[in-house]
Amino acid sequence: MYYIQQDYFGKWGDVGVVDLKYEFNHILMLIASRCLLGKEVREKIFGEFYTLFTEIEEGVNLVSFMLPYIPIPVNRRRDRARIKLTEIVTEILRSRKICNRIEEDVLQKLMDSRYKDGRCTTEAAVAGMIIALIFAGKHTSAVVSTWTGACLLTHEKFLDAAFNEQKEIMRTYGDKIDYNVLLEMETLHSCIKEAGRMNPISFGLVRQAQKNIIVRTKEGVEYDIPKGDTLVNLVMLTHKLPHIYKDPKVYDPDRFRSGRDEDKVGGKFSYGTFGGGRHVCAGEAYAFMQIKIIWSHLLRNFELKLTSPFPKTDWSKYALEPKGKVMVSYKRYRVPGI
Numbered sequence: 001m002y003y004i005q006q007d008y009f010g011k012w013g014d015v016g017v018v019d020l021k022y023e024f025n026h027i028l029m030l031i032a033s034r035c036l037l038g039k040e041v042r043e044k045i046f047g048e049f050y051t052l053f054t055e056i057e058e059g060v061n062l063v064s065f066m067l068p069y070i071p072i073p074v075n076r077r078r079d080r081a082r083i084k085l086t087e088i089v090t091e092i093l094r095s096r097k098i099c100n101r102i103e104e105d106v107l108q109k110l111m112d113s114r115y116k117d118g119r120c121t122t123e124a125a126v127a128g129m130i131i132a133l134i135f136a137g138k139h140t141s142a143v144v145s146t147w148t149g150a151c152l153l154t155h156e157k158f159l160d161a162a163f164n165e166q167k168e169i170m171r172t173y174g175d176k177i178d179y180n181v182l183l184e185m186e187t188l189h190s191c192i193k194e195a196g197r198m199n200p201i202s203f204g205l206v207r208q209a210q211k212n213i214i215v216r217t218k219e220g221v222e223y224d225i226p227k228g229d230t231l232v233n234l235v236m237l238t239h240k241l242p243h244i245y246k247d248p249k250v251y252d253p254d255r256f257r258s259g260r261d262e263d264k265v266g267g268k269f270s271y272g273t274f275g276g277g278r279h280v281c282a283g284e285a286y287a288f289m290q291i292k293i294i295w296s297h298l299l300r301n302f303e304l305k306l307t308s309p310f311p312k313t314d315w316s317k318y319a320l321e322p323k324g325k326v327m328v329s330y331k332r333y334r335v336p337g338i
């Protein structure tokens, strides 16, 4: 993963202006194609994969969410792309099996997985799961990376703190970044987490009550929720409650530091960017890992400035994202004295 992003940013010039949203989407697609799908896609058919996957993503919007099968061009393209992607994945699975080739990627893990009763996973199930994983993880990570950039580049105090943390870590480990080094980047972690609090991807988390339940508020008021009712945790709203988050409209990554721990005071559903409970995001650790790798590389190697206004939220998208382009000017440099 680290090499993919070094290679990617290596192709930027010494100075320039880029749209962060576009760049992050691209690099996260490269990472997904290598780490989830594997060498075959990354090295041979990345262009085709990128086009097909974009067609699937374009088919996920509010209209398609309400009416998934109406025969409009965007839905037709989405369905054709899904079939073609399944064919590509199935071909890779078969070729690995025939040649007895074992790779190190998530596709291989899914291929090798077994149900509790010992049955193998089917090709269709593996193809479906891998496409779903890319869908769940690529766009979301690109969006949170972009919001992190927009927030950091407009909050000098935290940009400096994240930069100084990189300097410290480079003094100890140099350019070597592995999982344990990433875990030490606590300031960067909080900066990403806070960008996600202020700009959650989903409007809300939806669940159906599986039995009659009683909900008791902190004031002691009780509500009966009958079995079968739909419940929604409006993440956008929860993240702005002042009795949970002090000055909720202020970008303040320090609110997650030990001692304040604001994401825990209102109970385990106070922080909902990655959902919660049984269906909590399965890729949270992986998402932080990829976003931290990207931002640690940018902080170490580029001076960045946001040149477009701070982005507004695009409410027309099923997965909320920054509206329009997020333009950033960059100058290549190296953290001094290291």
Ligand code: HEM
Residues within 6 Å of the ligand: 133, 134, 136, 137, 138, 140, 141, 144, 196, 201, 202, 205, 206, 272, 273, 274, 275, 276, 277, 278, 279, 280, 281, 282, 283, 284, 286, 287, 288
């Ligand atoms: C910053 C990036 C990400 C964000 C903000 C995010 C957010 C979410 C949210 C809100 C949910 C719904 C949780 C719920 O209903 O309680 C979810 C579910 C899920 N996410 Fe993520 N996600 C991210 C990255 C990833 C990545 C990288 C992967 C895997 C590669 C992934 C895999 C999944 C899966 C499999 C589920 C479904 C879990 C289930 O239903 O049991 N996500 N994610």
